[in-house]
Amino acid sequence: MEISRRQLLSALSAAGLVAVIPSEPASAAEVAEGSARLLANTVAVFAGTVESNARPETAAKLAAIDTAARTNLTLMDGAGADELFAGLVLGTDEANLNTAFRWLYEIALATRTPGGPASGLYENTVVQRRVIDGLGWLHERYYGDQATGYYGNWHHWEIGLSQHISKTLALLADEVKAYRPDLIRTYVVSMDAYLRNGVDGDVNLDSRFHTGANLADITTNRILQGALLGDDVRIRKALTDQLTVFVTIDPYHLNHGVTDGHYADGSFIQHASVAYTGSYGKALLTRVVQTLKILDGTGFAHGGELVPTVHGWVRNGFAPLIFEGWMMEIVKGRAVARTDTGYTDVAVVVEAIVDLASLTTGADATALKSYVKYIRSTSRTALDPAGFVSPVSIVRYADIIGDATVPPADLNPASRSVAFNAMDRTVHRRPGYAFALARSSDRISKYEYMSGENLMPWFQGEGAYYLYLSGQDQTQAYGVDYFTTVSPYGLAGVTAPVERRRTIPELYGKPYYDNPGHPLNFTSSSESQNTYVYFPRGTHRHSGGAVLGAYGVAGMVQSDDVAHRDKGAGLLPDDFVAYRNARATKSWFLLDEEIVVLAAGVGDSAGRAVTTTVDARTAAPDDQVSVTGMLRDGSPWTGPGLGDLRWLRYANATQRTAVGYVFLDTPPVRITLDRVTRSRRVVRTANPDTAVTRTVLGVTVEHARGAQPTRLAYALVPNAGEAGLRSYLHDGPLKVLANTPRLQAVTHTGLGLTAANSFTPGIHEAPGMRMRIDGPASVIVRRERRGLTTVAVSDPTMHRDTVSVLLPGRPLREVTSDDGVRVRATHGGTRLDFDTHHAYGRSFRVTLRGWA
Structure with missing residues (x-):
């Protein structure tokens, strides 16, 4: 049974906190011993152990660690007078400073990784002291003066830089204390000073910046810092703060006003209103599991008390969203525009599940291990454990895969319908397919754009859906190339006005709207930027649905976002651009063989032409694709264009997939099959300027300019054959x-x-x-x-x-x-x-x- 946030907070504040964090302060000797164990655990997590690294399965990981370190050392050797690494310009770009600290961490990691290539880096004190000197150089010139620091993105200063610094100091703790004993405290003082969204250099649970995955990152950093200082109070405070991320959100009794986190229905929200299981959610999962591992045996906490909660996240929050090793698009936010999502996302989750299984026993451990095997057996892209963070995790993964007593088993039943109503998402699964739907409301954002990522997101929460077919490599169907080659106005399921919208960089010449002089104080990380630019919510409250067994229904009233509403009310600056949406009332009925979609009141209050996209599917340009159909008069459909269709079938013989469309009550439908080539940079400014080509099917219904609102009704029939589609015409069920x-x-x-x-x-x-x-x-x-x-x-x-x-x-x-x-x-x-x-x-x- 799920428990509410209020109930769990009560438990944590009473028996729960006593169970997780010992109530009595430790003695000085116990703190010293616990801190040493915590740091040793940290080294083992990131560098592996003698035993793990002797296993052949870790060889590729160890080689990668060694290669990265040697590459970075070469850049240090070639640095100019005012450089730490050759070509890396510091002082104005916080991302470059983050890179400098990361490269130092990668060198430090190689010096603590046993069993790697014989390059002479392991336990090389000369190299370790080069890293320590590099830390000192960066602090003196680019980090130690907080008056000149903290430019650009707040996340780097409060989280990212501190992660690299804290891990580097943890890896080299003994050598730092022997060589530059002042450096640890010097850096901790500076890291505290950069917590500007905190209170007195510590976490602020009332800050919107210190929630969810961000809070887990900050507190894990502070745990390591406490261990480096031997500071029991700092460690216990950080653990107490981190415990709040384990608590199920009760939206009616919020703690510190925080809506970020896991909900009773399996939803996960970050940034107050973004459905985010597949990005920030996986980051939170990774961080808390890592924390449980570094705390093992330290005496600072009893992490086993928290394992069942994390197991519940995996079972109810992650498993429904993973289809044959692919993370669904509906929970990735702006990350949908990145080139390494989908299978890579799930590999991160798998590592966390592998480690979680090691922290539990019995049936729970078996279920987690079986799920790891199931993902491996169903994924269309081989999972590469060399990409795991920890060599120890690689060994655990290999042991699970090699254990013949562990059968592959999904955590999902074969047929499942899930209403993630707390984050306006719906997932419907059957053997052979999965259907994922993104809704929005006055509670949940229509999309997320930020930092030049996801440049054309406008309709991703307007009932956009994704039909995943079994056996297909999903990189050929979705992922970044779907958003690159499919029109943002023609995403599957979307009703959109016929107009051209401009991206944020096109509108304002930078990746955000800049107007700090306005009463709403528009800056890159202001709350007004979040509300109106980065992740605006809708203005209608109707978005939800019901589940009965393995069947479901969902509905949504399409609305304008808050920016358009408030621009009309005169609350926003004159040069702020806000777009009006089209109108539609929509329902999705989730059955066995069909997903039925109804739309009514489809049109536009401003009289613009509108299109509704029944489906948009992509294929590799060389795939054998065919489209067949029947007109309403019973004659065969003969080719692309406008037709009064009864049914349509799209087949990809190369991928061995097919989708049928039954038009129950729909105006004439336009069918297009185009070869589209675009650069991946059109959806994310940081993407390589790589041209991708896809064959794109478009199935759309057009609503003419000035026309009266219309309605349409159709069914998606996954894996349909022509005979099955014809059966819907003869008094079907x-x-x-x-x-x-x-x-x-x-x-x-x-x-x-x-x-x-x-x-x-x-x-x-x-x-x-x-x-x-x-x-x-x-x-x-x-x-x-x-x-x-x-x-x-x-x-x-x-x-x-x-x-x-x-x-x-x-x-x-x-x-x-x-x-x-x-x-x-x-x-x-x-x-x-x-x-x-x-x-x-x-x-x-x-x-x-x-x-x-």
Whole structure:
């Protein structure tokens, strides 16, 4: 059972904190012993051990460590009079300063890595002292004066630089104390001074900069610093602060006003409103697992108490979002524009799972190890453990893969539907495919752009969806090349106005809007920048859905973002550019063979032309791609262009994949199949200027300029054959019952399932729906042959106290129900009342006996 943030905070403040952090301060001898063990653990995590590094599986990792160090030393040898590394200009670019500290860390790491190539770096005190002197040189010239530092990105100064510095000092602790004993305290004082979003050089839990993954990074740095100083108080304070990231967020009782973190439904949010499991979420997972490893046996904390919480993150938060070794696009934020996402993201998660398995026992350890094997067996790209951070993790991974007693097993059931309503995301999984949907609302951002990353993100939260097909290399379908070659206005699932939008650098000549003189104080890291530029939220609250077993329904009302609303209200500067969105009310019905999509009220209040994209799929230019279909009059579809289609089938023979589209009630559809070549730099300024070519399928519905709002209804049919698509034309099981801005509903007679989204207050019903809904609500009803009727209900607005549903007919008897469900017979049927107060989109279920 999930527990709320308030309950867990209570537990942590009482028995939980006693269990995790010893209540009695340690003696001086115990602190010294614990600090030494903590530093030794840190060396083992990053450099490996004699035992781990003797294993052949670590050879590639050790070679990479050695190569990086020798390359960096060569750059030091070639440095000019005012350089530490040849060609690395310091003093104005904080990213270059971060690189300098990272290169010193890489050299230090090689000197502490046993069993590496015979290059003479291991335990080479001459090289270690070069690193120490380099630290001293950087502090004296570019780091020690906080009055001239802290330019550019705050993250470098408060987190990134401190990570490299703290790890380097931890690796070389003995030599630093012998050679330059003042250097550790000198650096710690400076690192504290750079915590400008903190309080008196320490963490500030009320700061929006010290939350989630950022907080875990800062506190892990401070734990290492405390060990270097032998400072028990610093270590315990950092641990106490870090414990807050383990607490499930209760949105109705926030601690320090923080919305960043893990939610009861498996959601993860960073930056207050960005769905971020696949980027910041994986960073948090990595950091806390590393912390548990470095604390092992130190006496400062009992990390085993926290392992079940992290296991829950993996099972409920990460596993649904990983498909055949690929991290889904819907939870990557601006990272979707990077060239190394997807399979690389999952490799990072796998390393954390491998280490987590080593921290637990029994069935939990077996489940985690089986999941590691499952990812390896299903991934279309081989996972390279040489990319792991720790040589010890590489050995553990090899042992898991080589253990014949551990069977591969998914943490997901074969069929699963997940409503991540706390972050406006939906995932639907079946053998053979997975469907991922990105929604938005007044709670969750429409997209994330920042630092020149994800330059054209405008519609990524407007119901954009991704259909992952089993057996396909997903780099050929999605990833950076999808966003590079598919029009940002034509992402699958998106309704967008026909207009050209400009990127932030195009609009303002820099990667952010700069206007510190305005009352909203627009600077690169100001809250107003976040609100209006980096990750704006929508202006409508309706976004959510319900889950019943392995079936789901989701709905959303498309809206403008807050920037357009506030620009119209005169709150933003005259030169600030805000765009108006199109209008649509949308539902997604998640079944076995089909995903049914309804859209109503599709149009534009400003009279612009609008397009709705049914799908956009990409293929390698040499893939054997074919598109076939049938027109509504029964004749074959003969080629690209506009057609009044009944169904369409897209097949990629090279990848052995196919998708069918059944047009249930849709205007004529335009089909395009184009070869597109663009540079990856169009989506991220730091990407290499590499041209990529894809064959891009576009399936779109056009809404003319000035036209009245329209509606459309279609079904995506993964892995469909032509015969199966034809079967939908002959009185099939799938029927649309309602498709208006007030009510959208479908029924599937083969499944005995009816699902509906009501979007406005009042009673909603439709012919054939066999229920009356007091809206707004998301409802699924399934009638089974055994005489059982099961109902699931959710409040997609997050604001209702009660949702009611009436099932007409003879009264039904309650069999089982969730807490908060009331069943009573009324004149004309069975009334179901669901207490949705403070449920935050959770689905309530009740099972009844009898026929409705």
